[in-house]
Amino acid sequence: MNHAIRAEGLVRRFGATTALAGVDLAVPTGTVFGLLGPNGAGKTTAVRVLATLLRADEGHATVGGFDVVRDAHRVRQLIGLTGQYASVDETLTGAENLLLIGRLLGLSRADAKRRARQLLADFQLSDAADRAAKTFSGGMRRRLDLAASLVGRPQVLFLDEPTTGLDPRSRNDLWDIVRALVSDGVTVLLTTQYLEEADQLAGEIAVVDHGRVIAQGTPEELKAKTGGQTLTVRPADLVDLGTVTAIAAEVSGATPEVAQNAVTVAVNDPGVLPAVVSRLDAAEIAVAELALRGASLDEVFLSLTGHRAEDAPADTDLERTPA
Amino acid sequence: MTAATLTPALTPTRRLSPAAGLRHTFTLAWRSLVQIKHNPMELLDLSIQPVMFVLLFTYVFGTAIAGSSGEYLTFMLPGIMVQNALFATMTTGFGLNNDLTKGVFDRLRALPIARWAPLAGRILADTVKQAWSIALLLGVGSILGFRVGNGLLGVVGAFALLLAFTLAASWISVLVGVLVSEPDKVQIFGFMVIFPLTFTSNIFVPTDRMPGWLQNWVEVNPVTVVADALRGLLVGGPVAGPVLQTLLWGAGIAVIFAPLAVRGLKRRV
Numbered sequence: 001m002n003h004a005i006r007a008e009g010l011v012r013r014f015g016a017t018t019a020l021a022g023v024d025l026a027v028p029t030g031t032v033f034g035l036l037g038p039n040g041a042g043k044t045t046a047v048r049v050l051a052t053l054l055r056a057d058e059g060h061a062t063v064g065g066f067d068v069v070r071d072a073h074r075v076r077q078l079i080g081l082t083g084q085y086a087s088v089d090e091t092l093t094g095a096e097n098l099l100l101i102g103r104l105l106g107l108s109r110a111d112a113k114r115r116a117r118q119l120l121a122d123f124q125l126s127d128a129a130d131r132a133a134k135t136f137s138g139g140m141r142r143r144l145d146l147a148a149s150l151v152g153r154p155q156v157l158f159l160d161e162p163t164t165g166l167d168p169r170s171r172n173d174l175w176d177i178v179r180a181l182v183s184d185g186v187t188v189l190l191t192t193q194y195l196e197e198a199d200q201l202a203g204e205i206a207v208v209d210h211g212r213v214i215a216q217g218t219p220e221e222l223k224a225k226t227g228g229q230t231l232t233v234r235p236a237d238l239v240d241l242g243t244v245t246a247i248a249a250e251v252s253g254a255t256p257e258v259a260q261n262a263v264t265v266a267v268n269d270p271g272v273l274p275a276v277v278s279r280l281d282a283a284e285i286a287v288a289e290l291a292l293r294g295a296s297l298d299e300v301f302l303s304l305t306g307h308r309a310e311d312a313p314a315d316t317d318l319e320r321t322p323a
Numbered sequence: 324m325t326a327a328t329l330t331p332a333l334t335p336t337r338r339l340s341p342a343a344g345l346r347h348t349f350t351l352a353w354r355s356l357v358q359i360k361h362n363p364m365e366l367l368d369l370s371i372q373p374v375m376f377v378l379l380f381t382y383v384f385g386t387a388i389a390g391s392s393g394e395y396l397t398f399m400l401p402g403i404m405v406q407n408a409l410f411a412t413m414t415t416g417f418g419l420n421n422d423l424t425k426g427v428f429d430r431l432r433a434l435p436i437a438r439w440a441p442l443a444g445r446i447l448a449d450t451v452k453q454a455w456s457i458a459l460l461l462g463v464g465s466i467l468g469f470r471v472g473n474g475l476l477g478v479v480g481a482f483a484l485l486l487a488f489t490l491a492a493s494w495i496s497v498l499v500g501v502l503v504s505e506p507d508k509v510q511i512f513g514f515m516v517i518f519p520l521t522f523t524s525n526i527f528v529p530t531d532r533m534p535g536w537l538q539n540w541v542e543v544n545p546v547t548v549v550a551d552a553l554r555g556l557l558v559g560g561p562v563a564g565p566v567l568q569t570l571l572w573g574a575g576i577a578v579i580f581a582p583l584a585v586r587g588l589k590r591r592v
Contacts, residue, residue, distance in 0.1 A: 051433050053592065066335070074335035076435035087426035091358045103350045104436050106343070132361050148430065 351444025402526025
């Protein structure tokens with residue numbers, strides 16, 4: 001298979017901290033690959049190595065078939081980078097920021113202006129074209145960041161936590177943009193702490209913790225890895241909550257949880273659902289909701305790392321500041 | 324959306340030509356200068372502060388120190404040009420640190436441009452700003468009565484010498500910009516070092532009016548040396564000695580601080 005990004009045994013230390021402890025990645029061309037992990041897991045360090053900004057202490061990597069160290073200049077012609085740290089110039093206007101990058105990429109003044117106008121229109125920033133970027137809202141800022149990384153029509157796009165701190169609507173807008181890019185054939189490496197984001201966008205996910213890839217696969221494979229599905233039953237009448245809990249416990253053999261007037265229980269046997277239905281029927285209990293769901297990535301993460309993604313220590317600077 | 328991507332430009336090239344590096348430098352210098360358009364405060368900084376200093380010193384201290392404001396202006400203007408130029412070098416470190424902390428530097432480094440262009444572009448832009456300040460000070464000075472003694476050649480020589488010296492001194496600013504954690508600390512450094520350094524020179528007060536112990540320092544202070552060279556070129560008096568010493572100081576500063584700054588920058592990013 002043709003891989004747009006390949007990494008083997010990447011190790012990077014900052015003083016006593018090991019940000020990358022041997023990372024292997026293989027991202028097929030034209031797909032979205034998600035690096036999922038909490039703050040300080042090493043995601044940003046991995047992106048910085050792949051985007052030629054940082055040298056790994058050990059291991060090697062190629063982007064578009066070119067070595068990120070020996071052929072860094074070629075790699076830079078293929079990539080776009082949008083991240084928490086790769087940012088636009090706040091004192092310039094939206095249009096000037098894009099013009100600057102177009103000019104640096106060797107476009108003529110007229111071509112660079114045309115490209116800037118087109119990208120601003122694509123990203124619904126035309127109205128803000130002549131305003132300084134520091135006056136932009138968070139969502140507009142991210143869109144401008146993304147537009148800036150697309151001026152050179154990259155084949156490989158690195159998105160380092162592209163939606164961190166965005167409201168849900170801006171997040172959805174950004175997701176749509178990423179999907180459109182991928183349908184155009186761009187390969188995307190996305191880092192995120194949001195399990196939902198990886199689930200929504202990525203065809204394949206590597207879960208990273210403490211500088212290592214601890215699990216890898218499609219979202220479905222990862223969910224299957226934890227084995228479980230969950231069954232949720234919400235009785236129409238709250239009086240039946242106790243009976244429903246008892247039935248769920250008896251049929252599944254697991255301990256149900258009761259929350260928000262619904263009973264949830266982990267299920268491993270496909271026979272459980274029909275059995276529960278017939279028992280509820282026999283007991284003449286009316287049901288408002290009955291659902292069997294695959295485990296969420298949140299649960300996957302918890303079972304893989306022993307901690308939830310969100311309550312990881314907030315040492316964002318760890319990856320960035322060489323000790 | 325198709326417009327946003329597709330068709331990667333060309334087969335990537337292996338190397339950059341030096342001409343391309345120069346083009347990148349000019350583009351990035353444009354970027355630093357166009358900022359002034361959106362941030363008029365910066366222009367005020369570049370313009371009002373030096374003019375204010377000239378006015379204040381000429382009329383507040385002039386008569387007390389030199390007997391007349393006109394005479395004092397002749398004595399002090401070359402010196403205040405040096406002081407202003409040194410303060411202005413801090414712009415380089417401030418802007419660089421801002422780019423480093425805000426992530427602009429990373430974005431630039433991920434582009435296929437010459438590695439030295441972001442720094443060179445900034446220094447070029449700041450040299451243009453320096454030239455503006457020097458011209459402004461000379462202009463305001465002549466309006467207030469400063470008389471050039473050595474004609475156009477002297478003015479051009481002074482201009483070139485001061486620019487060359489600030490170019491060297493800006494490496495100190497680059498080093499500070501690379502080392503400190505946030506842009507404001509560059510300003511604080513500038514304030515704490517440049518203020519005492521320039522006031523313990525002969526730019527405002529002649530050396531023989533100071534206490535003896537201080538005179539020894541004032542004589543070797545590079546600010547004194549540069550100010551003397553500018554006085555020689557603009558007003559009259561010895562030229563060769565102070566100019567040579569200024570060039571040696573500049574070379575010494577550049578030889579020490581440029582490698583340190585570049586090394587620091589490579590470590591930081």
